[in-house]
Amino acid sequence: MKSKLITAAEAVSRIPDGATLAVGGSLLRRQPMVFVRELVRQNRRDLALLTWATTLATDMLAAACAVRRWDGIYAGFFRLGLAPNFRRAVQDGTIETHDYSESAMVARFRARAMGLEFLPNRAMLGTGMETKSPDAVKRITCPYTGKPVLALRAADADFTILHGYAADEYGNVQWPIVRDSDDIDQMMASSSRRLFVSVECIVPHEEIARRPALTYIPHTLVEGIVHAPRGAHPTATDGFYDEDEDALEDWLEAARAGRSAEWLDANVRPLADHEAYLAKLGGEAALARFDVTEREYA
Amino acid sequence: MKSKLITAAEAVSRIPDGATLAVGGSLLRRQPMVFVRELVRQNRRDLALLTWATTLATDMLAAACAVRRWDGIYAGFFRLGLAPNFRRAVQDGTIETHDYSESAMVARFRARAMGLEFLPNRAMLGTGMETKSPDAVKRITCPYTGKPVLALRAADADFTILHGYAADEYGNVQWPIVRDSDDIDQMMASSSRRLFVSVECIVPHEEIARRPALTYIPHTLVEGIVHAPRGAHPTATDGFYDEDEDALEDWLEAARAGRSAEWLDANVRPLADHEAYLAKLGGEAALARFDVTEREYA
């Protein structure tokens, strides 16, 4: 194995304008914000996003005018409401949307992870999604029943960005025993071409090797691993820290008022890196209040 | 949740002659021997087996003339050689075989777990398996590439028998953190209609609920849970005990000599149940020597 430790800036510098990008996390949990903020800093344009239930990651990229297309199951802010920047961009025609139900999106990622061009799916038969994305949704006939079934095209991301828990320097990423995995991060990793993962902590390989069943992303899939404590802030990382609701509300207030561009100019673009971002928030002294009480990783 | 604790005899009494039966475990690990021995005792006939890499379970059922058909990826005895009874029955035409490669068998179980009639697969294109089982392997055309792809029919087992680690009385079965899961037990459970699981130990529900991510078979899938310590003997249960190689060799010696029917008459049919089986082997005093040194479950 080879060390794959890199910086977020280096990882993002490899992602060109126009790339198709799978973005991990679900709802207010494990949004890969370190990479997202770096994409904003590096002024990336014209991205096509593939997501599960996405919140801040997509809304921030929409605010930065970085997105031309979105495929996913949900874009909003969970209990905090809708995603203002994403919504406006969709409504004014800047972002093209391709909607998929959960089993359909799972089928698309699984197909790619299995090396297949398509997987069959029946959930979207007769819905608006069947005709909305004809390039990736085709009706075929089941050779056993003669009934219709949809062939859903494999999700093909050029790059994949995820935020995870603990990893060794080689890129073996493990989850805690008690966790919340209502997302498709593992599936996105299995279907990735070029994968970057930020993690809360780097641990010795010996710790990984002791419990190999906890490795949900193996080193062979990873191109770069980024050490980024609190990397999902202001969203949560289960087992590490909770959401920063004030920060989320602050974003949403600016977003609803149409001031997100200014917000990014003030709070993201001038900061050199994730360390500077954490320092601006007051560092550990201010952020430790979001920590969960029982942690599996120190 | 409702208690689902039953005896192996009760579980097997619900499986009729002629049933299609998915049989768990892989190689010399977690063969569901408690159910297999009970199937022999109850003199079941005409079974169609669906297996992963099967060893003693299939060879013993073949010796008992209980099998008419086998679908699977492997039937042998791993480092100990071939499966003598199975082999003879196949060669004399008593057992019909339907061979699948690993991704093909996975596709068949996944299809059923996903509620689909088929999944696509390319691995078996151009092989002997493509034409051997025309009822479950049909060539179709990929709607995206125009290339051939095989539609593999969902595996449809009437009953599924597995041997697991620890469960609560409701049928939530958990695995240890360090384990060997080179099998498709979880997939077989997810694709089952009527599922019976024997386990090494029954633990309080509170212990299960503390670490829900370790539950690999949830109670909603389970019809009956059987408390059967050393239930995989003479094969191993990872995390609990190793193979009993002498017992395996004893079986193979009789099997190679064509004396398996007599062996079953002497060592399986007269014993009332699993407790009697363990007692005949000398009980804990004799069997504790196979225990692994580090155990997660007491």
Added chain:
Amino acid sequence: MDVAIKVTACTTEELMIAAIAAELKDGELGFVGLGTAARAYTLAVGIPIAAARLAQMTHAPAFSIYWGNLLTPSLDGIPEATLQDTYTRWQAAASPVDVGYKIDMVTAGRFDVSFESAPQVDRYGNLNITEIGEPDAPPKVRLVGCLAQTEHLAFIRRPIIVTDLSPRAFVERVDFVTSLGHARDGETRDTLGLPGPGPELCVTDKAIFDFATPDGAMRLRSVHPGVSVEEVLSLMSFAPVIDSEVPETPRPSAETVAIIRNDIDPHGVLMTGSARERMA
């Protein structure tokens, strides 16, 4: 005992909880989704979870739910906070390693009942949570997407719609079909081969509907106490099938109301978006 046990009045939400709980059977498995924002959370999560717990505490002790990534979460004592760690540490029977297992359970037909809220519901029970506007143009209003609502209506045996009655929500024809009800443009569940029978009930703040009609159109099953058929009709953009006699939705007993208030949701966590006004 608390004095609440003597109160015969109940809130609309308590009536809805009791009505839904009555539909849940012992040993069944229900799917609870998620709700964006306050009222949607109450409709999609709060009311269904309270109904599930009420069923467990009364006639259906072995009724289970799947919520988030938790199968059969313990519902005795809903915590006050619902930040991430509450979900992470929630006691449950299972929390699969891969959300694919949950969605497979749905598409394999392993769920009995589910709960749906939607900004648009139409005559045939089609639901829209995706976008409002004309086809082939950017939407006038972008909504959240699809989630698993599509699967619920396609595969689950008895989906129950839980949505407030309003002319904007109850439309003749949804702008976009996120989830197929009983028919759309001549295509039926049967011609498509969808395994589930489609939505069974629609529980609102004013009345309960079903789809027990030859063509699967919505039918008024009962009106809540104090609500007239005319009021119901005034809150819909289409006319449902109405039988000659429309019964009243049964009021929950005082005991049931007390259980909801004192035992199931004492902190009001589940009803954050509820007005909690009392019914007469």
Added chain:
Amino acid sequence: MDVAIKVTACTTEELMIAAIAAELKDGELGFVGLGTAARAYTLAVGIPIAAARLAQMTHAPAFSIYWGNLLTPSLDGIPEATLQDTYTRWQAAASPVDVGYKIDMVTAGRFDVSFESAPQVDRYGNLNITEIGEPDAPPKVRLVGCLAQTEHLAFIRRPIIVTDLSPRAFVERVDFVTSLGHARDGETRDTLGLPGPGPELCVTDKAIFDFATPDGAMRLRSVHPGVSVEEVLSLMSFAPVIDSEVPETPRPSAETVAIIRNDIDPHGVLMTGSARERMA
């Protein structure tokens, strides 16, 4: 230092190990399967693992293998016992919860190299581990099945066949195609759209073959020291393509032999089915 370092002679297995190790590149991922019974275990598991470890210790420190359910198992120090608990507790980078992940990695083209042993190999590199006999009748000899060998030849970039040379094994046409080589009955990998290029090498106890011919037929690449082309041909039921000059398989250096004997497999666990006879 051990005196073994001075020995220039080596066993056939050591020669095979060194020849295979030379094919493994830094950073690549190899698939090691399983072998039924003694000699098959040596060919399918022992020699490949020793070759992988030799590559790691020499020119390819970041060469990884997947073996059983272990991704990148530690190979420094092969344990003496190989009962279940040895595998359960083996240190590794990952051991996925579901064997489906491993097989998906194969079908998605994530493996560079694999190692195959088979009772029947034919001119085009088709392999048979399933059954021997005529089609449409019970087999004369039932073998083990398919395992993932089908996937190896379909999807992996450089499958390496590792099998002892004998007329019974090297046949004109395998009775049953478990794994498709370069052609069969006019159907080619190309018409079928198989992603991998097919078997690359065939390493035997007497010679090494490749398939560097216009129609993908087997070609004699080198003969082992002390083995003649005639002897090779006498051990095959078909004639491979033979160039005018057939080189000798390179002998491993004394250092390499010492590493194999002293560091990689000091207990002889990997070579349980090996005769360990010394070559001249």
